[in-house]
Ligand SMILES: Nc1ncnc2c1ncn2[C@@H]1O[C@H](COP(=O)(O)OP(=O)(O)OP(=O)(O)O)[C@@H](O)[C@H]1O
Ligand SMILES: O=P(O)(O)OC[C@H]1O[C@](O)(CO)[C@@H](O)[C@@H]1O
């Protein structure tokens with residue numbers, strides 16, 4: 001059964017991944033290359049391993065090169081020969097055996113290198129930036145009329161790549177985040193009015209924070225970039241912390257690194273810089289919020305708190321992938337190989353509605369995936385933590401007050417629509 005939204009976009013279908021009857025490349029003419037770009041993610045080595053083994057075992061391809069250190073490795077570094085033997089154990093290690101980098105994408109130099117080395121299959125593993133780079137390589141390869149398959153494999157622990165169900169490594173990262181949350185909870189519940197603050201990755205998308213919170217059940221408040229929050233006044237964070245401490249004696253806050261950046265910039269001078277790939281560098285919201293909470297309760301003098309701040313940032317992405325991510329990485333890599341061997345190009349291998357598919361690059365690069373705070377999952381989180389939605393921002397308050405002052409009806413009588421005849425009748429309130 002196919003379930004569609006009544007008003008949703010129709011007619012977007014992706015080609016199903018898998019082996020094809022007709023194989024475009026002869027095994028001995030294939031010169032494949034693999035590159036990993038952007039930040040680390042659990043499962044990178046598994047994908048590399050399964051690409052090498054898939055090419056070799058399924059199609060008899062013997063020549064596979066590893067490009068060292070991300071995109072710039074195409075023109076600035078030596079390559080590594082990859083064989084099933086050399087990659088045999090790498091899935092047990094975190095990181096990427098090929099190395100990675102940000103920046104350094106020079107389309108012309110990269111395609112020159114592809115041409116010079118006689119590469120005819122390029123497997124590019126990386127996040128949203130990497131897929132944009134892969135798309136530029138694909139266009140340049142096409143412009144030059146080269147017989148080269150350019151294939152993307154989506155990677156990001158932030159889960160910010162659109163269309164696909166989720167990115168590999170995400171489950172592993174969420175699982176590892178549990179350890180930090182658990183530590184924060186143990187610290188918080190061991191003292192009077194203890195607060196544990198955990199900062200997790202997610203610069204534009206709060207998926208890791210949201211799923212880590214839902215998985216844990218120890219988290220009382222989850223703050224993500226998509227849901228602006230405020231500290232002071234009714235419905236604010238300080239009020240909620242006070243309530244939670246009075247109710248429960250301790251609390252845990254999970255905050256995504258991209259949350260509340262506008263608040264931090266108000267009080268800390270913005271660095272206003274970017275990384276080598278052009279991604280905005282963020283302020284440390286975890287440190288900032290911890291200090292704000294400490295200062296607030298110190299000023300109040302009514303509720304002495306103890307706050308512990310845990311920042312497991314790189315720990316959740318520098319680890320090997322768990323069992324389910326290993327399976328997922330294997331399927332992505334095998335699908336990528338089948339597509340390239342069949343002669344497809346300009347696609348990303350991805351899971352869509354539970355099916356392995358080939359997604360044209362432009363679908364992946366046209367937008368970013370975000371937590372939709374009006375959607376079910378965020379509502380489920382709010383029900384689970386019972387935290388404020390922070391939708392009642394100051395502006396809304398003012399509006400509400402204005403609305404309330406409009407209700408100046410004579411207080412003896414109120415209007416009601418009757419359910420049986422739909423006529424408006426006037427009834428007296430029960431208390432009168
Ligand atoms: N618009 C773009 N066009 C071409 N290349 C790009 C573009 N954006 C980024 N890249 C290149 O892609 C590589 C990785 O980009 P980036 O550092 O943004 O990481 P990413 O792939 O988005 O992964 P993540 O954000 O998950 O760490 C870099 O080498 C960068 O130069
Ligand atoms: O310090 P680096 O390597 O730039 O990586 C940090 C960024 O990488 C990501 O993990 C995405 O890969 C983001 O969540 C984070 O902001």
Ligand SMILES: [Mg+2]
Nearest residue numbers: 038127128129
């Ligand atoms: Mg990115």
